[in-house]
Amino acid sequence: MAKKILFVHYGDNWIRGSERCLLDLVKYLDDRQYHPFIWTNNQTLSRQLDIMNIDNEVNQxxxxxxxxxxxxxxxxxLNLIEYGCKIIERESIDLVHVNSAAPCQWMIAAAKIKHIPLVTQLHCSYIARDRLTxxxxxxxxxxxxxxHAAQSLLDDGYPKSNLSVVHNGIDTQxxxxxxxxxxxxxxxxxxDDFVFATVGSLIHRKGxxxxxxxxxHLTLEYPNAHLVVIGDGPLRSNLENQAELLRLTHCIHFVGEQSNVVGWLKDCDAFIxxxxxxxxxLxxxxxxxxNIPVIAPYExxxxxxVRHGETGLLYKNVGIRSMxxxxxxxxxxxxxxxYLATKGYEHIIAHHDLEVTCRAIEKVYLNLWQNKPVCSIGVLSTFQPLKAVMARRFSLLGGQHG
Incomplete structure (x- = not known):
C-alpha cells in the first residue's frame, strides 16, 4: 500500500524556485509507493496542483x-499546530515533508504529537533570526x-548525521x-553577432x-555583443533606464517571462x-x-x-572585472x-536529472521510516542559532581588544 506524504509549503503567491522543485518532486515520486497531499498558503501553487490532479488544501x-x-x-x-494534527489524522499521513523552513514552526510539533517522521527541505540559507524563530x-x-545552504546549520551545531544534501532536480528531458x-x-x-543570455527575476539579488x-566594457572590444534578459520583476524599468544611460539599448533586449526558456537559450551563444x-x-x-557555455559567480x-574550466566558467563575485x-x-x-557546453550538458544529465534526485529523497524517507534519526533532536536545539551568534560576537570583540 502506498505511503501518504504530507507536503507543507509556505511561500509567496507565485511559481518560482521552491515551488517548481515541489511540483517536480510530487510529479516524479514513485506513485506505486507514495501518495502526496499538499497543504499550502500559495493559491497559484494550488491551482497548478489541481491541474496535475494532486490533492491539496489552501489556508493562511x-x-x-x-x-x-x-x-x-x-x-x-496553536491553531496551525492543531490543524496540522487534524490533517495528519484525516489523510492518514505517514510522513511530513516541510518544503521551505516556515512550516517548521508548527509542523515539527504536530508531527511529534502524532508520532510520525518529519523531514525539512531547505532551498536557501536562513539568517540566525529565522533559524531561531x-x-x-x-x-x-x-x-x-x-x-552551502547547510553550512549555517552545521555552524549552529546541528548534527551532520541528521542532514542530507540533495541538489535540486531538473526535468531534463x-x-x-x-x-x-x-x-x-x-x-x-x-x-554573426555574439548573444549572451541571462534568466531570472529582475531583482537586486540576481545582479x-x-x-x-x-x-x-565588453562592447568597447566586441561591439557586436548582445544581452538577452529573460524574466521580469520590480526592477525592470530601472534596468531599462540603465541600458539607456549606458547607451546599450540597441544590444540589450528585455523579453519578459518565457515559458520555454531553454528554447530561447538554444539560439544564444552563452549564458551568464x-x-x-x-x-x-537552478x-x-x-x-x-x-548546450551553451555557462558563466556564473563563484558563490x-x-x-x-559548475566546475571552473570543466563544466563552465566561474568568476570572483566582486566587482565586474572578473565577470x-x-x-x-x-x-x-x-x-x-x-567544450564547456558539452561537458556542462553531460554533467547535468548525469547528476541532476529528477530521476536521480527523487530517488535520493525517497531514500531519506525510507531511512526515516526504518530508523530513528541517528541523533535525537530536543527542544533546546531550537536555540542553537543563539549560541552561534554569540560565539561570533565574542570572536569579534576578542579581535577588537586583542
Missing part, C-alpha cells in the same frame, strides 16, 4: 514572530539543496525537448545590473548569471541543457555543480566554449 499561514503582521498571535500558531534546528532531519526559438530573427540581431555594466548570492542556482543548471552552491574577463574568454575561444 500567519507566522509567529514573523516579518509580517500579526507577529505575536500565539493563538494562530522558525525552529529549523528542531527538525529531526533536514535535506539541504546544497552544502522536458527541457531538452523545448523547440529552439529563432532569437536573432525575433530581436533583429545579425547572425542583471552588473552584467549590463560588464557588457558596456550575475547573482550576488545563490543557494544553488536556472544556471538548467541553462546547461541548452553559494554554484561551485558544487567581463569570463565574457571576453567565451567570445575569443569558440573551441573552449564548445
Amino acid at each position: 499561514f500567519p507566522l509567529l514572530l514573523g516579518w509580517k503582521a500579526p507577529r505575536f498571535d500565539a493563538a494562530n500558531w 522558525l525552529g529549523i534546528n528542531a527538525s529531526p532531519h533536514i535535506i539541504a539543496v546544497s552544502k 522536458a527541457l531538452i525537448d523545448q523547440p529552439k526559438v529563432d532569437v536573432r530573427k525575433q530581436l533583429n540581431i545579425p547572425d 542583471v545590473d552588473r552584467i549590463m555594466t560588464a557588457l558596456r 548569471s550575475g547573482a550576488r548570492n545563490e543557494a544553488f542556482g 536556472v544556471i543548471a538548467e541553462a546547461s541543457l541548452a 553559494g552552491g554554484i561551485p558544487e555543480f 567581463t574577463k569570463a565574457m571576453r574568454l567565451v567570445i575569443a575561444n569558440p573551441k573552449l566554449s564548445a
Whole structure:
C-alpha cells in the first residue's frame, strides 16, 4: 500500500524556485509507493496542483514572530499546530515533508504529537533570526539543496548525521525537448553577432545590473555583443533606464517571462548569471541543457555543480572585472566554449536529472521510516542559532581588544 506524504509549503503567491522543485518532486515520486497531499498558503501553487490532479488544501499561514503582521498571535500558531494534527489524522499521513523552513514552526510539533517522521527541505540559507524563530534546528532531519545552504546549520551545531544534501532536480528531458526559438530573427540581431543570455527575476539579488555594466566594457572590444534578459520583476524599468544611460539599448533586449526558456537559450551563444548570492542556482543548471557555455559567480552552491574550466566558467563575485574577463574568454575561444557546453550538458544529465534526485529523497524517507534519526533532536536545539551568534560576537570583540 502506498505511503501518504504530507507536503507543507509556505511561500509567496507565485511559481518560482521552491515551488517548481515541489511540483517536480510530487510529479516524479514513485506513485506505486507514495501518495502526496499538499497543504499550502500559495493559491497559484494550488491551482497548478489541481491541474496535475494532486490533492491539496489552501489556508493562511500567519507566522509567529514573523516579518509580517500579526507577529505575536500565539493563538494562530496553536491553531496551525492543531490543524496540522487534524490533517495528519484525516489523510492518514505517514510522513511530513516541510518544503521551505516556515512550516517548521508548527509542523515539527504536530508531527511529534502524532508520532510520525518529519523531514525539512531547505532551498536557501536562513539568517540566525529565522533559524531561531522558525525552529529549523528542531527538525529531526533536514535535506539541504546544497552544502552551502547547510553550512549555517552545521555552524549552529546541528548534527551532520541528521542532514542530507540533495541538489535540486531538473526535468531534463522536458527541457531538452523545448523547440529552439529563432532569437536573432525575433530581436533583429545579425547572425554573426555574439548573444549572451541571462534568466531570472529582475531583482537586486540576481545582479542583471552588473552584467549590463560588464557588457558596456565588453562592447568597447566586441561591439557586436548582445544581452538577452529573460524574466521580469520590480526592477525592470530601472534596468531599462540603465541600458539607456549606458547607451546599450540597441544590444540589450528585455523579453519578459518565457515559458520555454531553454528554447530561447538554444539560439544564444552563452549564458551568464550575475547573482550576488545563490543557494544553488537552478536556472544556471538548467541553462546547461541548452548546450551553451555557462558563466556564473563563484558563490553559494554554484561551485558544487559548475566546475571552473570543466563544466563552465566561474568568476570572483566582486566587482565586474572578473565577470567581463569570463565574457571576453567565451567570445575569443569558440573551441573552449564548445567544450564547456558539452561537458556542462553531460554533467547535468548525469547528476541532476529528477530521476536521480527523487530517488535520493525517497531514500531519506525510507531511512526515516526504518530508523530513528541517528541523533535525537530536543527542544533546546531550537536555540542553537543563539549560541552561534554569540560565539561570533565574542570572536569579534576578542579581535577588537586583542
